[in-house]
Amino acid sequence: MNNGKLKIGIFELTGCAGDALLILDCEKELLDIFKAVDIQVFLMASSEVTDEKLDIALVEGSVSTEKEIEELKDIRERAEVVVAIGICATVGGIQARFTDPKEWENKYKEVYGDIEMTHTKAVPSKPIDAYITVDTYLPGCPIGKDQFLNLFTRVVKGNLPERYPRPVCVTCKYNENDCLLNKGIACLGPLTEDGCGSICPNHNVPCFGCWGPVEGANLTSEYHLLQEKGFDIEAIKKQMANYSGTKLVEFFKQLKKESK
Ligand code: SF4
Numbered sequence: 001m002n003n004g005k006l007k008i009g010i011f012e013l014t015g016c017a018g019d020a021l022l023i024l025d026c027e028k029e030l031l032d033i034f035k036a037v038d039i040q041v042f043l044m045a046s047s048e049v050t051d052e053k054l055d056i057a058l059v060e061g062s063v064s065t066e067k068e069i070e071e072l073k074d075i076r077e078r079a080e081v082v083v084a085i086g087i088c089a090t091v092g093g094i095q096a097r098f099t100d101p102k103e104w105e106n107k108y109k110e111v112y113g114d115i116e117m118t119h120t121k122a123v124p125s126k127p128i129d130a131y132i133t134v135d136t137y138l139p140g141c142p143i144g145k146d147q148f149l150n151l152f153t154r155v156v157k158g159n160l161p162e163r164y165p166r167p168v169c170v171t172c173k174y175n176e177n178d179c180l181l182n183k184g185i186a187c188l189g190p191l192t193e194d195g196c197g198s199i200c201p202n203h204n205v206p207c208f209g210c211w212g213p214v215e216g217a218n219l220t221s222e223y224h225l226l227q228e229k230g231f232d233i234e235a236i237k238k239q240m241a242n243y244s245g246t247k248l249v250e251f252f253k254q255l256k257k258e259s260k
C-alpha cells in the first residue's frame, strides 16, 4: 500500500492494445480510478514506470516472444494478484489459433524467412496462464467497459470474481431473443463464455465467440444441437478459431471424448 492506495500495474504484451484503450476510454470513471489507486505502470497513459512491488497487475495480450516470457514472470513476482484481461491474455487470441505447431513454423518462415532476430526471438503465442498462475480472468475482444469496472472494483476490494460459467445462450434466453439458429443463422452462443449480456443476439447479430470457449458447458449436447440444425462443425471450428486461441484444440478434443 502507498498512502493507503493499492499499487496497480497495467501491462501490454502482444495484442492490439484494445483493452488498455478501453480502460482509457472509461472517461467518466477515469479520474475516480486514478484517485482511488496508485497506477505505477500504464504505458498507454504514461511513459513513467516503476519497478516497485504491485498489489494488482492487469495483463493484456498473449506471450509471443522470449522477452515477453521473462517480462511476464517478472510481473508475477512483483504482483500479489494477476488478472488476465482480454481474449489474447485469456486464451491466446487470433495469433494463437494454430492447431498444429508445424503450421506456426511454416507461417514464421513465410513471413521472416531466415532473418536472424537480434532483439528477441518469437515463440508460438500462448495465453499468460501457460507460463504463470493467473488469479482471475476477464475475456472479451476487447473487454467491455461495464465488465471492466465491475471486475476492477471487486479486485480492488479484495474480492476476486469467478469466470462466467454459462454460455451466451443462457443470457440470450433471459433477454427473450428469438434464437438465430432457428432462422438458419450460425451463432456461436452455445459454445461461448457468457459475460457480455448476449449483446450481439440482442441486436439480431449472431455471436462470433469473442469471449472464447465456455468451460464446463455440455459440449456434446451443444454439438449435436448445431449438427441437428444442419450447421457444419468444420465451419463452426473455423469461426471459433478467431477467438479461441490455444483452447480450441483442447475444446474439440474434449468434444470428441464426450461424443464417444
Ligand atoms: S441466438 Fe445465439 S446466443 Fe441466442 S439462444 Fe440462439 S444460439 Fe444462443
Ligand code: SF4
Binding pocket: 168, 192, 193, 196, 197, 198, 199, 200, 201, 206, 207, 208, 209, 210, 211, 212
Ligand atoms: S455475443 Fe458473442 S461476439 Fe457478441 S460480444 Fe458477446 S461473446 Fe462477443
